[in-house]
Amino acid sequence: MATNTPITVAHGDGIGPEIMEATLHILKEAGARLDIETIEIGEKVYLRGNSAGIEPSAIESLRRTKIFLKAPITTPQGGGFKSLNVTTRKMLGLYANIRPCVAYHPYVDTLHPKMDVVIVRENEEDTYAGIEHRQSRDVYQCLKLMTRPGCERIVRYAFEYAVRNNRKKVTCFSKDNIMKLTDGLFHKVFDEIAPEYPQIENEHWIVDIGAAKLADTPEIFDVIVMPNLYGDILSDVAAQIAGSVGLAGSANIGVKYAMFEAIHGSAPRRAGQNLANPSGLLLGAVMMLVHIDQPDIAERVHNAWLRTVEDGIHTYDIYAEGVSTQKVGTKEFAQAVVDRLGQEPTKLKAARYSNAPQQDLSDRKSHYVPEVKQQIGVDIFINWTAGTAEDLGSALSQVAIDGLKLVMISNRGVKVWPNGFPDTLCCDAWRCRFMSSAAENGPVTHAQVIAQLQALLVANYDFIKYESLCTFDGRPDFSLGQGQ
Ligand code: NAD
Helix, strand or coil: CCCCEEEEEECCCCCHHHHHHHHHHHHHHHCCCEEEEEECECHHHHHCCCCCCECHHHHHHHHHHCEEEECCCCCCCCCCCCCHHHHHHHHCCEEEEEEEEECCCCCCCCCCCCCEEEEEEECCCEHHHCCEEECCCCCEEECCECCHHHHHHHHHHHHHHHHHCCCCEEEEEECCCCCCCHHHHHHHHHHHHHHHCCCCEEEEEEHHHHHHHHHHCHHHCCEEEECHHHHHHHHHHHHHHCCCHHHCEEEEEECCCEEEEECCCCCHHHCCCCCCCCHHHHHHHHHHHHHCCCHHHHHHHHHHHHHHHHCCEECCCCCCCCCCCEECCHHHHHHHHHHCCCCCCCCCCCCCCCCCCCCCHHHCCCCCCCCCEEEEEEEEEEECCCCCHHHHHHHHHHHCCCCEEEEEEEECCEEEECCCCCCCCCCCEEEEEEEECCCCCCCCCHHHHHHHHHHHHHCCCEEEEEEEEEEECCEECCCCCECC
């Protein structure tokens, strides 16, 4: 007999406990092989003074089972409380967020009856690395951090997902026409990995027109992989236009751990009234069953659910006169699904999950070719309010040490010296670029950078930070000032 898989379950806040009870009832009746450890997270834990919303004993359970089925929680209003979702995602290294966004036409109202899109969102990097600073009175920055290993594993995950789930195409969204290095890396890695999957079609869209197309004709997309910020926004858009924010589930996958949930929140106003739709959490649980290698149970649950929706048995949120046959509460909906276990939909496409095990991707080779890195300059950021760009350019040119010269100053990314445009809005932080005075693209050493900082210190300049300017195999991998 197959052994049970230990999982950790949190019943959450608001409608959480009701939809979790409904979900677990269906899983049990479908024969899911689970050993459940229950933990408490969310509002009560926050209000006990734990700013993370999760106790160490609950984290222990997650470490043990590695699989987390989570109901939505309420984050209390006001400062000091950390988002539990962000904490778990980071703590457990859940780098991939998977959100299938499917239309259930004609049973659930939608403008896009043929929509069946899966958004694969990178979950850890980009502007969500959480590296923000205030540099001066005027300037605030958030670092957009993209790494080669991070891009490689999310792009691979998207292609592997496509293969396992019989998908035909993976589309990449990025904004590499503007962010040539960060989004450029994402696109480049996509182009490197796509040929490993010749059976899967691949394409790239700039995210703005891609998003417009997704909102207008989502049926032309299949699997879409994207960096964190675009994925955060567009996975909500996609779920909404499928007509089914209350129906969508989501998986957060890491190398060791995985978390499954509904995409909606705890809907506190609907709590305790047997009203909420448990479908989002149930479809999250279906993804969990596939992940823990119980595809037979996943298929049984998913098809019984599709049949229930098709039979017009609907909770209030999707109930429509003339389409629905019965308006039911959370418990009755769950019972209707249980009653249909073993049945399949007759009009909607039936779910099929195979026994294909999750691939261990750790042995996959990177396409990275070793390069020679060479520092050729430094951008020193200075907080300064004593005059114009011209004034700063002339003054700093005098402070450049032997062997370095000031070649450019930019403000808000726009070149303002030499030959700036007088109408450019300048604020109080300036990027001052020093490069070798001996030879174009000649080497610049750390010792020279330190000497340059020392010279600025002696001349009373308030520097904020510096960034090294490097070439890789002779190619400068840093942006020019706009207009440089
Ligand atoms: P929400 O998703 O809870 O509710 C938005 C709307 O959708 C409400 O009108 C609600 O009645 C309806 N709705 C949501 N889920 C439903 C369901 N299953 N069945 C029927 N109707 C449903 O979003 P919100 O009101 O902005 O947030 C409420 C709380 O949830 C906040 O504290 C927020 O922080 C939290 N939240 C938690 C998560 C999570 O734990 N993953 C995600 C989002 C929001």
